[in-house]
Amino acid sequence: MPHYRYKATEKTGKLSTGVMEGASEAAVIQKLRDQHMLPISVESTKSSDSGLAMEFDFTRFFSRIRLRDVMELTSKLSTLVDAGVTLDRSLAITTELTENPKMKGVVRDVRRKVQGGASFGEALAQHPRVFNRLYVNMVRSGEAGGVLDTILQRLTGFLEESEELRQEIVSQSIYPILLIIVSSVVVTLMVTFVLPKFTVIFDSMGADLPLPTKILVNAVNFIKHSWYFILGAIVLLVAVFKQYINTREGRLKWDDLKLKLPMIGKLLLKIEIARFSRTLGTLVRSGVPILQALSIVKETVTNQVIADSLLSVYSKLKEGGGLANPLRETGCFPPLAVHMIAVGEETGSFETMLIKVADTYESDVRVTIKRVMAAIEPALIVIMGALIGFIVLSMLMAVFSVADMPI
Numbered sequence: 001m002p003h004y005r006y007k008a009t010e011k012t013g014k015l016s017t018g019v020m021e022g023a024s025e026a027a028v029i030q031k032l033r034d035q036h037m038l039p040i041s042v043e044s045t046k047s048s049d050s051g052l053a054m055e056f057d058f059t060r061f062f063s064r065i066r067l068r069d070v071m072e073l074t075s076k077l078s079t080l081v082d083a084g085v086t087l088d089r090s091l092a093i094t095t096e097l098t099e100n101p102k103m104k105g106v107v108r109d110v111r112r113k114v115q116g117g118a119s120f121g122e123a124l125a126q127h128p129r130v131f132n133r134l135y136v137n138m139v140r141s142g143e144a145g146g147v148l149d150t151i152l153q154r155l156t157g158f159l160e161e162s163e164e165l166r167q168e169i170v171s172q173s174i175y176p177i178l179l180i181i182v183s184s185v186v187v188t189l190m191v192t193f194v195l196p197k198f199t200v201i202f203d204s205m206g207a208d209l210p211l212p213t214k215i216l217v218n219a220v221n222f223i224k225h226s227w228y229f230i231l232g233a234i235v236l237l238v239a240v241f242k243q244y245i246n247t248r249e250g251r252l253k254w255d256d257l258k259l260k261l262p263m264i265g266k267l268l269l270k271i272e273i274a275r276f277s278r279t280l281g282t283l284v285r286s287g288v289p290i291l292q293a294l295s296i297v298k299e300t301v302t303n304q305v306i307a308d309s310l311l312s313v314y315s316k317l318k319e320g321g322g323l324a325n326p327l328r329e330t331g332c333f334p335p336l337a338v339h340m341i342a343v344g345e346e347t348g349s350f351e352t353m354l355i356k357v358a359d360t361y362e363s364d365v366r367v368t369i370k371r372v373m374a375a376i377e378p379a380l381i382v383i384m385g386a387l388i389g390f391i392v393l394s395m396l397m398a399v400f401s402v403a404d405m406p407i
Contacts, residue, residue: 004028008037038083069103071159078152133296141287158282172369183384191220210397255304267368274361281354
C-alpha cells in the first residue's frame with residue numbers, strides 16, 4: 001500500500017507532519033479527520049521525493065513570488081481560519097508550510113505587523129507588489145464584517161480562476177514559440193556552416209554564384225558585417241517606442257490600435273471584460289461599496305482606453321442610477337455583457353450576474369485563443385517553410401551549377 005506525506009493541524013492548532021499509509025490521498029485525509037486533525041496537504045512520498053532536490057535549488061536561487069504562491073497562501077489561510085484557528089496561529093502555520101523563501105519572508109513580516117497591533121489588511125497593504133488593492137480591500141471588508149473566512153474562500157476562487165485563464169493562454173502559446181525557435185536555429189546553422197562552403201568552392205573556381213545564392217550570400221554578409229548597426233537600430237526603435245507608449249497620448253493610441261487588430265483585438269477585449277466583471281463581482285459580493293469597487297477595478301484594467309472609459313462610468317454612477325447604461329454609452333463594452341449586467345440590476349442579482357459575465361467571457365477567451373492559434377500556426381509554418389525553402393533552393397542551384405561547370 002502506498003505511503004503519503006501529510007501536514008495537518010491538531011485541535012490545539014499545533015502543526016503535525018508525518019507519513020501515513022493509505023489506499024489513496026482521500027483515504028489518508030479521512031484517517032486524519034478521524035483522528036480529529038485538519039489536513040493541510042497530502043502528497044505521495046514518491047512524487048515529493050523525486051523532485052525535492054531540484055525544487056529546493058530552484059526556489060533557493062531563482063525564487064520569485066508568483067500568482068500561484070499567493071493563491072496557495074490564501075487557500076491555506078482560508079482552510080485554517082475556517083477551522084477556527086486564530087489568525088496569528090494561522091499565519092505561523094502558513095509560514096512553516098510556505099516553500100518559497102521570498103513568500104515566507106513576506107508572511108513572516110505580515111504576522112509580525114499583526115502581532116504589533118496592525119489589522120490583517122493593513123499588514124498586507126505594506127506589500128503592494130504581492131497583495132494588490134483588490135486583495136487588500138477584500139480582506140479589510142472581511143475583517144470589518146467579521147467574515148474573513150468567507151472572504152478568503154472567495155479570494156481563493158478568484159485567484160484560481162485568474163491562474164487557470166493565464167495558464168490557458170501560456171499553454172496555447174508554447175507551440176508557436178517552439179516553432180519559431182526551432183526554425184531560427186535551423187536557418188542559423190544552414191547560413192553559418194553550410195552556405196560558406198559554397199562560396200569557397202565558387203571563389204576557387206572563379207565562377208559566379210547563381211542569382212538566388214548570390215542574394216542569400218549578400219544578405220548574410222550584410223548581416224554579419226553590419227549586425228551592430230542593425231542591433232543598435234532595433235534597440236533605438238524599441239527605446240523610442242517604449243518612451244512613446246509611456247506618455248498618456250502614446251499609451252491611448254497604442255491600446256486603441258491593439259483593440260482594432262483583427263482577431264487579436266477581440267481577444268484582448270474579451271480578456272479585459274472578463275477581468276473587469278470577475279473583479280467587480282467579487283468585490284461587490286464581498287461587501288465593498290460599488291463606487292470604491294469600481295475605483296479598484298479601474299486599476300486592474302490594463303487597456304488605457306477601457307480604463308479611461310470607466311472614469312465617465314464612475315461619474316455617472318456617483319450621480320445615481322445603474323451601471324449598465326453608463327457602460328453602454330462608453331462604446332467599449334460588448335452588448336451581451338451590458339445586457340447581462342442590466343438583467344442583474346433589474347432582478348437584484350447584480351454581483352451574481354457579473355460573475356456569470358466573467359464565466360461567459362473567460363469561456364469565449366479560451367475558444368478565441370484556440371482559433372487565433374489555429375490561424376497563427378499555419379501562417380508561421382508557411383513563412384518559415386518559405387524561408388528555409390529559399391535557402392535550400394539557393395544551395396541546390398549552387399550544387400547543380402557546380403556539376404555543370406567544365407572541368
